[in-house]
Amino acid sequence: MRPTGMVVRLAERRAEGLLRALGKRAYFARDIVRGVRDPGTWIPETIRQMRTIGVESVPLTIIVAAFLGGVTAFQTRYQLFPGVQLSVVGLITRQSIVLELGPLLTALVLTGRVGARMTAEIGTMRVTEQIDALETLAFDPVAYLALPRFLAGIVMLPVLVVLANTAAIISAWGILVTSTDVRTSDFLDGLRLAFTAFQVVYSLIKAFLFGAAIAFVCSYEGYVTEAGAEGVGRSTALAVVIASVCILVLDALVAAVLAPFIQA
Amino acid sequence: MTTKRRDELLVGLLLLVAVVLGIGGTIWIARGGLASGYPMFTRFKWGAGLKQGQPVLLAGVQVGYVAKVDLIPDGTIAVTLKLQSQYKVPAGTTATVQANGIFGDQLIALTPIIGRQGYMSAGDTIPTGVASPGVPELLGKGDSIALNLRALTDEARTQFVAGGGVKDVRQTVADLTRLVAQLSAVTAEQSKQLTLTQQTVRRTLASVDSAKVDSAVKNLQATSAQIEQLTRDFKQTNAQVQGVLDKVNNGTGTAAKMLNDPAVYARLDTLLLRVDSLVMDLKKNPKKYINLRIF
Numbered sequence: 001m002r003p004t005g006m007v008v009r010l011a012e013r014r015a016e017g018l019l020r021a022l023g024k025r026a027y028f029a030r031d032i033v034r035g036v037r038d039p040g041t042w043i044p045e046t047i048r049q050m051r052t053i054g055v056e057s058v059p060l061t062i063i064v065a066a067f068l069g070g071v072t073a074f075q076t077r078y079q080l081f082p083g084v085q086l087s088v089v090g091l092i093t094r095q096s097i098v099l100e101l102g103p104l105l106t107a108l109v110l111t112g113r114v115g116a117r118m119t120a121e122i123g124t125m126r127v128t129e130q131i132d133a134l135e136t137l138a139f140d141p142v143a144y145l146a147l148p149r150f151l152a153g154i155v156m157l158p159v160l161v162v163l164a165n166t167a168a169i170i171s172a173w174g175i176l177v178t179s180t181d182v183r184t185s186d187f188l189d190g191l192r193l194a195f196t197a198f199q200v201v202y203s204l205i206k207a208f209l210f211g212a213a214i215a216f217v218c219s220y221e222g223y224v225t226e227a228g229a230e231g232v233g234r235s236t237a238l239a240v241v242i243a244s245v246c247i248l249v250l251d252a253l254v255a256a257v258l259a260p261f262i263q264a
Numbered sequence: 265m266t267t268k269r270r271d272e273l274l275v276g277l278l279l280l281v282a283v284v285l286g287i288g289g290t291i292w293i294a295r296g297g298l299a300s301g302y303p304m305f306t307r308f309k310w311g312a313g314l315k316q317g318q319p320v321l322l323a324g325v326q327v328g329y330v331a332k333v334d335l336i337p338d339g340t341i342a343v344t345l346k347l348q349s350q351y352k353v354p355a356g357t358t359a360t361v362q363a364n365g366i367f368g369d370q371l372i373a374l375t376p377i378i379g380r381q382g383y384m385s386a387g388d389t390i391p392t393g394v395a396s397p398g399v400p401e402l403l404g405k406g407d408s409i410a411l412n413l414r415a416l417t418d419e420a421r422t423q424f425v426a427g428g429g430v431k432d433v434r435q436t437v438a439d440l441t442r443l444v445a446q447l448s449a450v451t452a453e454q455s456k457q458l459t460l461t462q463q464t465v466r467r468t469l470a471s472v473d474s475a476k477v478d479s480a481v482k483n484l485q486a487t488s489a490q491i492e493q494l495t496r497d498f499k500q501t502n503a504q505v506q507g508v509l510d511k512v513n514n515g516t517g518t519a520a521k522m523l524n525d526p527a528v529y530a531r532l533d534t535l536l537l538r539v540d541s542l543v544m545d546l547k548k549n550p551k552k553y554i555n556l557r558i559f
Contacts, residue, residue: 044268047268047271047272047275048268048271050271050275051271051274051275054275054278055271055274055275055278058278085364085369088369094293155279156278158282159278159279159282160282162282162285162286162289163281163282163285165289166285166289169289185326189319189326191293192293192294192317192329193315193317193318193369194315194316194317194318195293195294195316195317196294196316197290197294200286200289200290204286
Protein backbone atom coordinates (compact mmCIF):
# COMPACT_ATOMS: atom_id res chain seq x y z
CA MET A 1 0.00 0.00 0.00
CA ARG A 2 1.29 3.45 -0.84
CA PRO A 3 2.05 5.92 1.99
CA THR A 4 -0.62 8.31 0.80
CA GLY A 5 -3.21 5.61 1.03
CA MET A 6 -2.10 4.72 4.54
CA VAL A 7 -2.44 8.34 5.65
CA VAL A 8 -5.90 8.54 4.15
CA ARG A 9 -6.95 5.31 5.83
CA LEU A 10 -5.56 6.57 9.13
CA ALA A 11 -7.38 9.89 8.77
CA GLU A 12 -10.59 8.06 7.90
CA ARG A 13 -10.22 5.87 10.95
CA ARG A 14 -9.56 8.84 13.19
CA ALA A 15 -12.47 10.77 11.78
CA GLU A 16 -14.70 7.75 12.15
CA GLY A 17 -13.56 7.30 15.75
CA LEU A 18 -14.20 10.95 16.51
CA LEU A 19 -17.62 10.90 14.96
CA ARG A 20 -18.51 7.66 16.75
CA ALA A 21 -17.35 9.17 20.04
CA LEU A 22 -19.52 12.21 19.40
CA GLY A 23 -22.41 9.98 18.43
CA LYS A 24 -22.10 7.89 21.59
CA ARG A 25 -22.14 11.01 23.71
CA ALA A 26 -25.13 12.31 21.78
CA TYR A 27 -26.97 9.06 22.53
CA PHE A 28 -25.96 9.37 26.15
CA ALA A 29 -27.33 12.93 26.23
CA ARG A 30 -30.53 11.68 24.63
CA ASP A 31 -30.82 8.98 27.32
CA ILE A 32 -30.36 11.62 30.01
CA VAL A 33 -33.18 13.68 28.54
CA ARG A 34 -35.36 10.57 28.25
CA GLY A 35 -34.69 9.76 31.89
CA VAL A 36 -36.61 12.88 32.94
CA ARG A 37 -39.83 10.97 32.20
CA ASP A 38 -39.31 8.85 35.32
CA PRO A 39 -39.10 11.28 38.24
CA GLY A 40 -39.38 8.58 40.84
CA THR A 41 -36.04 7.26 39.71
CA TRP A 42 -33.97 10.42 39.67
CA ILE A 43 -35.50 12.91 42.15
CA PRO A 44 -34.33 11.20 45.39
CA GLU A 45 -30.90 10.59 43.97
CA THR A 46 -30.70 14.16 42.73
CA ILE A 47 -31.09 15.51 46.25
CA ARG A 48 -28.32 13.20 47.43
CA GLN A 49 -26.06 14.27 44.58
CA MET A 50 -26.80 17.92 45.27
CA ARG A 51 -25.55 17.41 48.77
CA THR A 52 -22.47 15.55 47.55
CA ILE A 53 -21.63 18.04 44.84
CA GLY A 54 -22.83 21.19 46.54
CA VAL A 55 -22.94 21.08 50.30
CA GLU A 56 -19.84 18.96 50.75
CA SER A 57 -17.86 21.18 48.36
CA VAL A 58 -18.61 24.41 50.20
CA PRO A 59 -15.51 24.42 52.47
CA LEU A 60 -13.11 23.68 49.62
CA THR A 61 -14.79 26.24 47.38
CA ILE A 62 -14.63 28.99 50.00
CA ILE A 63 -11.01 28.28 50.88
CA VAL A 64 -9.96 28.35 47.23
CA ALA A 65 -11.99 31.48 46.55
CA ALA A 66 -10.68 33.30 49.61
CA PHE A 67 -7.08 32.77 48.57
CA LEU A 68 -7.96 33.61 44.99
CA GLY A 69 -9.62 36.90 45.91
CA GLY A 70 -6.92 37.94 48.34
CA VAL A 71 -4.06 37.26 45.97
CA THR A 72 -5.84 38.86 43.01
CA ALA A 73 -6.50 42.05 44.96
CA PHE A 74 -3.00 42.14 46.42
CA GLN A 75 -1.37 41.67 43.03
CA THR A 76 -3.65 44.21 41.41
CA ARG A 77 -2.73 46.85 43.99
CA TYR A 78 0.98 46.43 43.46
CA GLN A 79 0.82 46.34 39.68
CA LEU A 80 -0.87 49.74 39.46
CA PHE A 81 1.09 52.61 38.00
CA PRO A 82 1.68 55.50 40.38
CA GLY A 83 -1.10 58.05 40.05
CA VAL A 84 -3.88 55.61 39.26
CA GLN A 85 -6.77 56.04 41.66
CA LEU A 86 -6.96 53.20 44.15
CA SER A 87 -10.59 52.47 43.40
CA VAL A 88 -9.33 50.75 40.26
CA VAL A 89 -8.22 47.90 42.51
CA GLY A 90 -11.83 47.21 43.44
CA LEU A 91 -12.94 47.38 39.83
CA ILE A 92 -10.26 45.02 38.52
CA THR A 93 -10.69 42.61 41.42
CA ARG A 94 -14.46 42.46 40.94
CA GLN A 95 -14.22 41.98 37.19
CA SER A 96 -11.50 39.36 37.51
CA ILE A 97 -13.35 37.37 40.12
CA VAL A 98 -16.93 37.63 38.90
CA LEU A 99 -16.30 37.34 35.20
CA GLU A 100 -13.45 34.88 35.06
CA LEU A 101 -11.64 33.49 38.04
CA GLY A 102 -14.60 32.70 40.26
CA PRO A 103 -16.46 30.41 37.85
CA LEU A 104 -13.37 29.00 36.18
CA LEU A 105 -11.33 28.04 39.22
CA THR A 106 -14.37 26.77 41.09
CA ALA A 107 -15.21 24.53 38.16
CA LEU A 108 -11.66 23.26 37.80
CA VAL A 109 -11.40 22.51 41.51
CA LEU A 110 -14.74 20.72 41.47
CA THR A 111 -13.70 18.74 38.45
CA GLY A 112 -11.02 17.16 40.57
CA ARG A 113 -13.14 16.73 43.64
CA VAL A 114 -16.61 15.92 42.25
CA GLY A 115 -16.01 14.86 38.66
CA ALA A 116 -13.38 12.28 39.52
CA ARG A 117 -15.66 10.90 42.19
CA MET A 118 -18.57 10.63 39.74
CA THR A 119 -16.49 8.76 37.19
CA ALA A 120 -15.03 6.44 39.79
CA GLU A 121 -18.44 5.66 41.29
CA ILE A 122 -20.19 4.96 38.02
CA GLY A 123 -17.14 3.21 36.56
CA THR A 124 -16.93 0.91 39.54
CA MET A 125 -20.61 0.12 39.19
CA ARG A 126 -19.97 -0.63 35.55
CA VAL A 127 -17.04 -2.98 36.09
CA THR A 128 -18.80 -4.73 38.98
CA GLU A 129 -21.87 -5.16 36.76
CA GLN A 130 -24.16 -3.22 39.08
CA ILE A 131 -25.35 -1.23 36.09
CA ASP A 132 -26.21 -4.44 34.29
CA ALA A 133 -28.16 -5.48 37.37
CA LEU A 134 -30.11 -2.22 37.27
CA GLU A 135 -31.03 -2.87 33.68
CA THR A 136 -32.10 -6.36 34.64
CA LEU A 137 -34.36 -4.89 37.31
CA ALA A 138 -35.91 -2.61 34.66
CA PHE A 139 -34.24 0.48 36.11
CA ASP A 140 -33.03 3.04 33.63
CA PRO A 141 -29.35 3.28 34.66
CA VAL A 142 -28.87 6.64 32.93
CA ALA A 143 -31.90 8.13 34.66
CA TYR A 144 -30.69 6.74 37.98
CA LEU A 145 -26.97 7.49 37.69
CA ALA A 146 -26.33 10.24 35.15
CA LEU A 147 -29.42 12.42 35.25
CA PRO A 148 -29.26 13.19 39.02
CA ARG A 149 -25.59 14.08 38.74
CA PHE A 150 -26.26 16.22 35.69
CA LEU A 151 -29.09 18.10 37.43
CA ALA A 152 -27.09 18.45 40.63
CA GLY A 153 -24.15 19.74 38.62
CA ILE A 154 -26.08 22.42 36.74
CA VAL A 155 -27.84 23.56 39.92
CA MET A 156 -25.02 23.41 42.42
CA LEU A 157 -22.19 24.86 40.33
CA PRO A 158 -23.93 28.26 40.10
CA VAL A 159 -24.65 28.06 43.82
CA LEU A 160 -21.03 27.36 44.58
CA VAL A 161 -19.88 30.09 42.22
CA VAL A 162 -22.06 32.62 44.03
CA LEU A 163 -20.45 31.54 47.30
CA ALA A 164 -17.02 31.63 45.72
CA ASN A 165 -17.49 35.13 44.30
CA THR A 166 -18.75 36.40 47.63
CA ALA A 167 -15.92 34.81 49.57
CA ALA A 168 -13.34 36.08 47.09
CA ILE A 169 -14.60 39.67 47.20
CA ILE A 170 -14.78 39.67 50.99
CA SER A 171 -11.29 38.22 51.14
CA ALA A 172 -10.04 40.81 48.66
CA TRP A 173 -11.52 43.60 50.76
CA GLY A 174 -9.96 42.23 53.93
CA ILE A 175 -6.53 41.82 52.39
CA LEU A 176 -6.57 45.26 50.80
CA VAL A 177 -7.71 47.09 53.91
CA THR A 178 -5.34 45.31 56.28
CA SER A 179 -2.25 44.95 54.11
CA THR A 180 -2.24 47.84 51.64
CA ASP A 181 -3.06 51.53 51.48
CA VAL A 182 -6.43 50.87 49.83
CA ARG A 183 -9.29 52.06 52.06
CA THR A 184 -12.73 50.55 52.30
CA SER A 185 -14.24 53.53 50.48
CA ASP A 186 -11.77 53.13 47.59
CA PHE A 187 -12.54 49.44 47.31
CA LEU A 188 -16.30 49.97 47.41
CA ASP A 189 -16.09 52.76 44.82
CA GLY A 190 -14.28 50.43 42.44
CA LEU A 191 -16.56 47.54 43.32
CA ARG A 192 -19.57 49.60 42.23
CA LEU A 193 -17.98 51.24 39.22
CA ALA A 194 -19.60 50.20 35.95
CA PHE A 195 -21.33 47.27 37.63
CA THR A 196 -24.37 45.73 36.00
CA ALA A 197 -26.46 42.79 37.10
CA PHE A 198 -25.63 41.08 33.82
CA GLN A 199 -22.10 40.56 35.04
CA VAL A 200 -23.48 38.26 37.73
CA VAL A 201 -25.71 36.57 35.18
CA TYR A 202 -22.67 36.09 32.96
CA SER A 203 -20.87 34.41 35.83
CA LEU A 204 -23.87 32.15 36.49
CA ILE A 205 -24.15 31.25 32.81
CA LYS A 206 -20.56 30.09 32.90
CA ALA A 207 -21.16 28.15 36.10
CA PHE A 208 -24.22 26.49 34.62
CA LEU A 209 -22.29 25.39 31.54
CA PHE A 210 -19.30 24.24 33.56
CA GLY A 211 -21.56 22.23 35.88
CA ALA A 212 -23.21 20.60 32.89
CA ALA A 213 -19.84 19.81 31.34
CA ILE A 214 -18.40 18.29 34.51
CA ALA A 215 -21.46 16.15 35.19
CA PHE A 216 -21.94 15.01 31.63
CA VAL A 217 -18.33 14.20 30.83
CA CYS A 218 -17.59 12.50 34.12
CA SER A 219 -20.84 10.51 34.11
CA TYR A 220 -20.26 9.36 30.57
CA GLU A 221 -16.66 8.36 31.11
CA GLY A 222 -17.72 6.36 34.16
CA TYR A 223 -20.64 4.83 32.32
CA VAL A 224 -18.44 3.51 29.50
CA THR A 225 -15.65 2.25 31.75
CA GLU A 226 -14.13 -1.09 30.76
CA ALA A 227 -11.40 -3.44 31.91
CA GLY A 228 -11.76 -3.57 35.65
CA ALA A 229 -10.05 -1.44 38.25
CA GLU A 230 -7.40 -0.26 35.82
CA GLY A 231 -10.17 0.91 33.52
CA VAL A 232 -11.77 2.85 36.35
CA GLY A 233 -8.52 4.63 37.02
CA ARG A 234 -8.00 5.38 33.35
CA SER A 235 -11.59 6.62 32.95
CA THR A 236 -11.25 8.81 35.99
CA ALA A 237 -8.08 10.46 34.74
CA LEU A 238 -9.52 10.84 31.24
CA ALA A 239 -12.72 12.34 32.62
CA VAL A 240 -10.84 14.95 34.62
CA VAL A 241 -8.74 15.89 31.60
CA ILE A 242 -11.66 16.07 29.18
CA ALA A 243 -13.85 17.97 31.64
CA SER A 244 -11.06 20.46 32.31
CA VAL A 245 -10.49 21.04 28.62
CA CYS A 246 -14.24 21.37 28.05
CA ILE A 247 -14.41 23.95 30.81
CA LEU A 248 -11.61 26.00 29.26
CA VAL A 249 -13.16 25.77 25.79
CA LEU A 250 -16.58 26.74 27.11
CA ASP A 251 -15.00 29.62 29.02
CA ALA A 252 -13.45 30.93 25.82
CA LEU A 253 -16.68 30.49 23.87
CA VAL A 254 -18.78 32.27 26.45
CA ALA A 255 -16.27 35.10 26.62
CA ALA A 256 -16.24 35.40 22.82
CA VAL A 257 -20.03 35.51 22.64
CA LEU A 258 -20.97 37.51 25.73
CA ALA A 259 -17.94 39.65 26.57
CA PRO A 260 -19.07 42.55 24.33
CA PHE A 261 -22.22 42.83 26.44
CA ILE A 262 -20.34 43.31 29.68
CA GLN A 263 -17.83 45.90 28.57
CA ALA A 264 -17.11 48.20 31.50
CA MET B 265 -33.71 12.96 61.29
CA THR B 266 -33.26 10.61 58.33
CA THR B 267 -30.40 11.00 55.91
CA LYS B 268 -32.80 11.95 53.17
CA ARG B 269 -34.40 14.74 55.20
CA ARG B 270 -31.02 16.02 56.32
CA ASP B 271 -29.82 16.08 52.71
CA GLU B 272 -32.89 18.01 51.67
CA LEU B 273 -32.44 20.46 54.54
CA LEU B 274 -28.77 21.07 53.79
CA VAL B 275 -29.33 21.45 50.08
CA GLY B 276 -32.25 23.79 50.65
CA LEU B 277 -30.22 25.87 53.09
CA LEU B 278 -27.33 26.12 50.65
CA LEU B 279 -29.64 27.15 47.84
CA LEU B 280 -31.26 29.77 50.05
CA VAL B 281 -27.90 31.20 51.09
CA ALA B 282 -26.73 31.30 47.49
CA VAL B 283 -29.89 33.03 46.30
CA VAL B 284 -29.73 35.59 49.09
CA LEU B 285 -26.05 36.23 48.47
CA GLY B 286 -26.44 36.38 44.72
CA ILE B 287 -29.45 38.67 44.60
CA GLY B 288 -28.60 40.67 47.71
CA GLY B 289 -24.99 41.13 46.70
CA THR B 290 -25.93 42.19 43.20
CA ILE B 291 -28.41 44.74 44.51
CA TRP B 292 -25.96 45.95 47.12
CA ILE B 293 -23.23 46.55 44.58
CA ALA B 294 -25.51 47.92 41.88
CA ARG B 295 -27.42 50.32 44.16
CA GLY B 296 -24.50 51.36 46.32
CA GLY B 297 -25.83 49.69 49.42
CA LEU B 298 -29.13 48.44 50.69
CA ALA B 299 -30.23 51.88 51.94
CA SER B 300 -32.75 53.54 49.68
CA GLY B 301 -31.70 56.71 47.95
CA TYR B 302 -33.48 59.17 45.71
CA PRO B 303 -32.97 59.97 42.04
CA MET B 304 -31.90 63.25 40.50
CA PHE B 305 -31.15 64.02 36.91
CA THR B 306 -28.74 66.07 34.89
CA ARG B 307 -27.67 66.38 31.29
CA PHE B 308 -24.32 66.65 29.59
CA LYS B 309 -23.11 66.80 26.03
CA TRP B 310 -22.06 63.67 24.18
CA GLY B 311 -18.60 62.44 24.98
CA ALA B 312 -18.69 63.22 28.68
CA GLY B 313 -17.25 59.77 29.41
CA LEU B 314 -19.83 58.87 32.03
CA LYS B 315 -20.86 55.36 32.98
CA GLN B 316 -22.89 53.65 35.63
CA GLY B 317 -21.26 53.47 39.05
CA GLN B 318 -19.13 56.59 38.82
CA PRO B 319 -19.15 58.67 42.01
CA VAL B 320 -21.20 61.83 42.55
CA LEU B 321 -19.60 64.41 44.84
CA LEU B 322 -21.41 67.29 46.52
CA ALA B 323 -18.87 69.95 47.51
CA GLY B 324 -16.22 67.23 47.50
CA VAL B 325 -18.16 64.70 49.58
CA GLN B 326 -19.39 61.54 47.89
CA VAL B 327 -23.16 61.54 48.14
CA GLY B 328 -24.12 59.02 45.49
CA TYR B 329 -23.28 57.50 42.16
CA VAL B 330 -24.30 57.47 38.53
CA ALA B 331 -27.22 55.07 38.25
CA LYS B 332 -27.94 55.28 34.55
CA VAL B 333 -26.73 56.99 31.40
CA ASP B 334 -29.14 57.38 28.46
CA LEU B 335 -28.07 58.57 25.06
CA ILE B 336 -30.37 61.27 23.68
CA PRO B 337 -30.34 61.92 19.90
CA ASP B 338 -30.20 65.70 20.38
CA GLY B 339 -26.52 65.49 21.27
CA THR B 340 -26.89 65.10 25.01
CA ILE B 341 -26.88 62.29 27.54
CA ALA B 342 -29.47 62.05 30.28
CA VAL B 343 -27.76 61.00 33.48
CA THR B 344 -29.70 59.54 36.39
CA LEU B 345 -28.00 60.11 39.73
CA LYS B 346 -28.78 58.04 42.80
CA LEU B 347 -28.14 60.13 45.89
CA GLN B 348 -28.11 58.96 49.49
CA SER B 349 -31.16 59.97 51.50
CA GLN B 350 -29.24 61.85 54.18
CA TYR B 351 -27.87 64.37 51.69
CA LYS B 352 -29.89 67.15 50.09
CA VAL B 353 -28.81 69.18 47.12
CA PRO B 354 -28.92 72.96 47.81
CA ALA B 355 -30.82 75.15 45.38
CA GLY B 356 -28.63 76.68 42.71
CA THR B 357 -26.26 73.73 42.62
CA THR B 358 -24.64 72.99 39.27
CA ALA B 359 -23.28 69.69 37.96
CA THR B 360 -20.03 69.29 36.07
CA VAL B 361 -18.05 66.32 34.81
CA GLN B 362 -14.57 66.23 36.25
CA ALA B 363 -11.60 63.94 35.80
CA ASN B 364 -11.20 61.31 38.49
CA GLY B 365 -7.47 60.63 38.45
CA ILE B 366 -5.30 61.01 35.40
CA PHE B 367 -6.26 57.92 33.45
CA GLY B 368 -9.57 59.03 31.99
CA ASP B 369 -12.07 58.09 34.69
CA GLN B 370 -14.75 60.66 35.42
CA LEU B 371 -16.94 61.78 38.28
CA ILE B 372 -19.83 64.20 38.61
CA ALA B 373 -19.15 67.17 40.86
CA LEU B 374 -22.13 69.03 42.31
CA THR B 375 -21.12 72.58 43.24
CA PRO B 376 -23.52 74.46 45.54
CA ILE B 377 -23.69 78.23 45.90
CA ILE B 378 -22.71 79.38 49.37
CA GLY B 379 -25.46 81.22 51.21
CA ARG B 380 -28.26 80.12 48.92
CA GLN B 381 -31.39 79.10 50.81
CA GLY B 382 -33.52 76.02 50.11
CA TYR B 383 -32.95 72.63 48.59
CA MET B 384 -33.77 70.93 45.32
CA SER B 385 -36.41 68.21 45.36
CA ALA B 386 -35.98 64.55 44.52
CA GLY B 387 -36.33 64.03 40.79
CA ASP B 388 -35.23 67.56 39.87
CA THR B 389 -32.80 68.15 37.05
CA ILE B 390 -29.56 69.74 38.20
CA PRO B 391 -28.35 72.38 35.73
CA THR B 392 -25.00 71.91 34.10
CA GLY B 393 -22.14 74.15 35.19
CA VAL B 394 -18.91 75.14 33.53
CA ALA B 395 -16.63 72.15 33.42
CA SER B 396 -13.02 72.32 34.47
CA PRO B 397 -10.45 71.56 31.77
CA GLY B 398 -10.12 67.88 31.08
CA VAL B 399 -7.13 65.79 30.18
CA PRO B 400 -7.28 66.67 26.43
CA GLU B 401 -7.27 70.39 27.22
CA LEU B 402 -4.38 69.93 29.63
CA LEU B 403 -2.50 67.91 27.05
CA GLY B 404 -3.09 70.70 24.54
CA LYS B 405 -1.65 73.21 26.97
CA GLY B 406 1.26 70.88 27.56
CA ASP B 407 1.90 70.70 23.82
CA SER B 408 1.86 74.47 23.59
CA ILE B 409 4.32 74.79 26.46
CA ALA B 410 6.53 72.14 24.90
CA LEU B 411 6.58 74.05 21.60
CA ASN B 412 7.54 77.26 23.38
CA LEU B 413 10.27 75.46 25.26
CA ARG B 414 11.56 74.01 22.04
CA ALA B 415 11.69 77.46 20.43
CA LEU B 416 13.56 78.78 23.45
CA THR B 417 15.96 75.89 23.33
CA ASP B 418 16.61 76.44 19.63
CA GLU B 419 17.22 80.14 20.24
CA ALA B 420 19.54 79.38 23.14
CA ARG B 421 21.43 76.88 21.02
CA THR B 422 21.77 79.45 18.27
CA GLN B 423 22.99 82.13 20.64
CA PHE B 424 25.23 80.08 22.84
CA VAL B 425 26.62 77.47 20.49
CA ALA B 426 26.51 78.90 16.99
CA GLY B 427 27.14 82.52 18.09
CA GLY B 428 30.11 81.68 20.28
CA GLY B 429 28.26 82.52 23.47
CA VAL B 430 29.58 79.49 25.27
CA LYS B 431 33.17 80.58 24.53
CA ASP B 432 32.41 84.03 25.92
CA VAL B 433 30.83 82.54 28.98
CA ARG B 434 33.88 80.35 29.55
CA GLN B 435 36.18 83.40 29.17
CA THR B 436 34.02 85.35 31.59
CA VAL B 437 34.13 82.52 34.05
CA ALA B 438 37.93 82.38 33.76
CA ASP B 439 38.15 86.15 34.32
CA LEU B 440 35.86 85.88 37.27
CA THR B 441 38.00 83.13 38.69
CA ARG B 442 41.10 85.29 38.40
CA LEU B 443 39.28 88.26 39.92
CA VAL B 444 38.12 86.16 42.81
CA ALA B 445 41.69 84.96 43.36
CA GLN B 446 42.96 88.57 43.44
CA LEU B 447 40.21 89.61 45.79
CA SER B 448 41.08 86.71 48.01
CA ALA B 449 44.71 87.84 48.15
CA VAL B 450 43.69 91.44 48.94
CA THR B 451 41.31 90.25 51.58
CA ALA B 452 44.00 88.15 53.16
CA GLU B 453 46.43 91.11 53.21
CA GLN B 454 43.76 93.42 54.69
CA SER B 455 42.93 90.84 57.25
CA LYS B 456 46.59 90.64 58.21
CA GLN B 457 46.83 94.46 58.54
CA LEU B 458 43.68 94.59 60.59
CA THR B 459 45.07 91.98 62.90
CA LEU B 460 48.24 94.03 63.39
CA THR B 461 46.24 97.20 63.98
CA GLN B 462 44.11 95.43 66.49
CA GLN B 463 47.17 94.23 68.32
CA THR B 464 48.62 97.76 68.37
CA VAL B 465 45.40 99.21 69.73
CA ARG B 466 45.34 96.56 72.40
CA ARG B 467 48.92 97.39 73.39
CA THR B 468 48.17 101.15 73.47
CA LEU B 469 45.11 100.63 75.58
CA ALA B 470 47.09 98.48 77.93
CA SER B 471 49.78 101.21 78.37
CA VAL B 472 47.38 104.04 79.32
CA ASP B 473 47.79 105.25 83.00
CA SER B 474 44.41 105.34 84.61
CA ALA B 475 45.51 108.00 87.24
CA LYS B 476 46.45 110.40 84.47
CA VAL B 477 43.23 109.74 82.78
CA ASP B 478 41.33 110.51 85.98
CA SER B 479 43.26 113.78 86.45
CA ALA B 480 42.64 114.79 82.87
CA VAL B 481 38.96 114.02 83.26
CA LYS B 482 38.77 116.12 86.44
CA ASN B 483 40.53 119.01 84.68
CA LEU B 484 38.12 118.67 81.85
CA GLN B 485 35.23 118.80 84.28
CA ALA B 486 36.61 121.97 85.97
CA THR B 487 37.22 123.60 82.61
CA SER B 488 33.75 122.70 81.59
CA ALA B 489 32.34 124.28 84.76
CA GLN B 490 34.34 127.48 84.12
CA ILE B 491 33.14 127.61 80.56
CA GLU B 492 29.63 127.19 81.81
CA GLN B 493 30.09 130.11 84.28
CA LEU B 494 31.64 132.20 81.54
CA THR B 495 28.73 131.45 79.31
CA ARG B 496 26.30 132.53 82.02
CA ASP B 497 28.24 135.84 82.51
CA PHE B 498 28.34 136.41 78.83
CA LYS B 499 24.62 135.85 78.58
CA GLN B 500 24.06 138.36 81.43
CA THR B 501 26.29 140.96 79.75
CA ASN B 502 24.60 140.37 76.49
CA ALA B 503 21.23 140.96 78.14
CA GLN B 504 22.43 144.24 79.62
CA VAL B 505 23.84 145.41 76.31
CA GLN B 506 20.63 144.38 74.66
CA GLY B 507 18.71 146.49 77.19
CA VAL B 508 20.88 149.53 76.46
CA LEU B 509 20.44 149.05 72.76
CA ASP B 510 16.71 148.72 73.25
CA LYS B 511 16.66 152.01 75.15
CA VAL B 512 18.73 153.63 72.44
CA ASN B 513 16.41 152.29 69.79
CA ASN B 514 13.37 153.42 71.74
CA GLY B 515 14.70 156.95 72.00
CA THR B 516 14.64 157.13 75.79
CA GLY B 517 17.62 158.60 77.68
CA THR B 518 20.37 161.02 76.78
CA ALA B 519 22.36 158.78 74.50
CA ALA B 520 19.27 157.87 72.55
CA LYS B 521 18.39 161.51 72.12
CA MET B 522 21.93 162.28 70.96
CA LEU B 523 21.73 159.49 68.49
CA ASN B 524 18.18 159.86 67.35
CA ASP B 525 17.36 163.61 67.67
CA PRO B 526 18.14 165.57 64.43
CA ALA B 527 18.10 168.85 66.33
CA VAL B 528 21.03 167.71 68.37
CA TYR B 529 22.84 166.93 65.16
CA ALA B 530 22.07 170.35 63.74
CA ARG B 531 23.30 172.07 66.91
CA LEU B 532 26.44 169.98 66.92
CA ASP B 533 27.01 170.88 63.26
CA THR B 534 26.53 174.54 63.99
CA LEU B 535 28.81 174.14 66.98
CA LEU B 536 31.48 172.56 64.87
CA LEU B 537 31.23 175.36 62.28
CA ARG B 538 31.66 177.91 64.99
CA VAL B 539 34.57 175.98 66.45
CA ASP B 540 36.13 175.86 62.96
CA SER B 541 35.72 179.57 62.48
CA LEU B 542 37.08 180.17 65.97
CA VAL B 543 40.11 178.02 65.29
CA MET B 544 40.76 179.81 62.04
CA ASP B 545 40.42 183.13 63.70
CA LEU B 546 42.72 181.90 66.43
CA LYS B 547 45.34 180.93 63.90
CA LYS B 548 44.97 184.24 62.19
CA ASN B 549 44.94 186.39 65.28
CA PRO B 550 46.56 184.45 68.03
CA LYS B 551 47.26 187.54 70.04
CA LYS B 552 43.66 188.25 70.09
CA TYR B 553 43.12 185.29 72.19
CA ILE B 554 46.51 184.54 73.71
CA ASN B 555 48.23 187.24 75.57
CA LEU B 556 51.28 185.61 77.00
CA ARG B 557 53.36 187.66 79.35
CA ILE B 558 56.35 186.58 81.11
CA PHE B 559 57.10 188.64 84.04
